[in-house]
Amino acid sequence: MNAETILVTGGAGYIGSHVVRQLREAGESVVVLDDLSTGFREAVLDATLVVGQVGDEALVERVLAEHAVGTVMHFAARTIVPESVADPLRYYGNNTAQTRSLLERCVKVGVRHFVFSSTAAVYGIPGDGRVREDSPTQPINPYGSSKLMSEWMLRDLDAIGALRHVVLRYFNVAGSDPQARIGQSTKNATLLFKVACEVALGRRTQLSVFGSDYPTPDGTGVRDYIHVEDLAAAHLQALHYLRRGGASTTLNCGYGHGYSVREVIAAVERAHGAPLAVLEQPRRAGDPPSLVADASRAGEVLGWRPRYDDIDVIARTALAWERRLAAASPS
Ligand SMILES: NC(=O)c1ccc[n+]([C@@H]2O[C@H](COP(=O)([O-])OP(=O)(O)OC[C@H]3O[C@@H](n4cnc5c(N)ncnc54)[C@H](O)[C@@H]3O)[C@@H](O)[C@H]2O)c1
Numbered sequence: 001m002n003a004e005t006i007l008v009t010g011g012a013g014y015i016g017s018h019v020v021r022q023l024r025e026a027g028e029s030v031v032v033l034d035d036l037s038t039g040f041r042e043a044v045l046d047a048t049l050v051v052g053q054v055g056d057e058a059l060v061e062r063v064l065a066e067h068a069v070g071t072v073m074h075f076a077a078r079t080i081v082p083e084s085v086a087d088p089l090r091y092y093g094n095n096t097a098q099t100r101s102l103l104e105r106c107v108k109v110g111v112r113h114f115v116f117s118s119t120a121a122v123y124g125i126p127g128d129g130r131v132r133e134d135s136p137t138q139p140i141n142p143y144g145s146s147k148l149m150s151e152w153m154l155r156d157l158d159a160i161g162a163l164r165h166v167v168l169r170y171f172n173v174a175g176s177d178p179q180a181r182i183g184q185s186t187k188n189a190t191l192l193f194k195v196a197c198e199v200a201l202g203r204r205t206q207l208s209v210f211g212s213d214y215p216t217p218d219g220t221g222v223r224d225y226i227h228v229e230d231l232a233a234a235h236l237q238a239l240h241y242l243r244r245g246g247a248s249t250t251l252n253c254g255y256g257h258g259y260s261v262r263e264v265i266a267a268v269e270r271a272h273g274a275p276l277a278v279l280e281q282p283r284r285a286g287d288p289p290s291l292v293a294d295a296s297r298a299g300e301v302l303g304w305r306p307r308y309d310d311i312d313v314i315a316r317t318a319l320a321w322e323r324r325l326a327a328a329s330p331s
């Protein structure tokens with residue numbers, strides 16, 4: 001057991017809450033900072049929750065000092081690609097400017113380690129094949145740009161020896177805690193698996209397929225879907241890596257193979273046992289045709305080994321959580 005406390009920003013959100021749960025199960029001391037803008041108080045389970053913003057300098061400085069925080073895991077962000085296209089300044093404010101403020105406080109009080117939630121969206125429209133960490137970063141939407149700028153701040157702080165980091169570039173995160181204690185509760189969700197599960201349970205009337213004329217095998221967008229439990233485990237391994245003295249690094253988090261929108265729909269239909277109502281729509285702004293990780297470095301550097309690399313397991317766990325939400329608040 002370690003004496004340090006880990007500050008998890010955005011720990012009441014979908015991914016952060018899975019990491020908080022795994023950290024607590026591993027006996028770590030955790031404090032969550034979340035403004036509950038898209039997160040849920042109950043998702044932090046038995047961790048301490050401070051309600052507030054990452055950009056609140058006085059609050060962050062107090063939390064870092066009072067809890068003797070040695071490591072920050074920074075999930076707090078707005079995360080929706082189309083929303084970032086419509087309202088870019090909100091993304092640069094919440095994701096980039098508030099990260100700058102958080103980093104300034106971390107350096108001031110002497111936080112040693114930083115694990116950052118970045119995204120495959122930093123790559124933009126990649127060339128053929130899987131994307132490597134050294135592939136060009138050319139985001140095509142403000143969300144991706146807002147995250148890339150945060151990566152640059154971390155790189156520059158590392159260069160002066162101020163803070164060591166692991167940047168994890170997540171591909172498309174899906175699924176839920178296999179025991180359905182927590183899951184994705186996001187209101188008005190836009191993510192494909194979540195929307196498909198809501199359609200399956202009659203919480204929405206139909207599922208839009210955004211674009212069927214992409215240069216992909218079936219014409220729909222292809223993504224590398226990673227189960228949230230595997231992604232959460234990568235964070236604990238990143239923590240151990242930094243504690244061992246590992247150098248700052250950037251790692252893709254995906255499985256290395258992609259599924260089309262139609263394949264995801266088919267998996268949710270298998271889990272549900274009935275067809276979904278689907279409507280073909282034009283392409284959505286800001287969407288690349290295909291994004292698939294070369295995720296070999298995460299295995300080499302962290303020893304990360306996926307346990308849930310199965311689209312049917314992702315669909316079943318996502319649907320199980322959705323059933324639980326539906327039972328708690330019938331429509
Ligand atoms: N879901 C994905 O597929 C995916 C993929 C790549 C990267 N990411 C990144 O993972 C992280 C977590 O995403 P998620 O899917 O869990 O989203 P989420 O919306 O469920 O979680 C974000 C959390 O941060 C909180 N928050 C937002 N802005 C805040 C602020 N300024 N101060 C304090 N709290 C704030 C929200 O209330 C919420 O609890 C984000 O950084 C996101 O960019 C997600």
Ligand SMILES: O=c1ccn([C@@H]2O[C@H](COP(=O)(O)OP(=O)(O)O[C@H]3O[C@H](CO)[C@@H](O)[C@H](O)[C@H]3O)[C@@H](O)[C@H]2O)c(=O)[nH]1
Binds near residue numbers: 079193195209211284
């Ligand atoms: O109702 C829907 C929702 C999505 N899609 C398509 O499904 C694919 C995946 O879309 P979505 O689930 O919305 O995820 P992305 O837009 O790929 O973005 C997610 O994945 C990124 C990493 O790749 C993260 O950075 C973002 O935070 C996260 O929102 C895309 O081709 C979409 O066009 C549909 O056809 N219908």
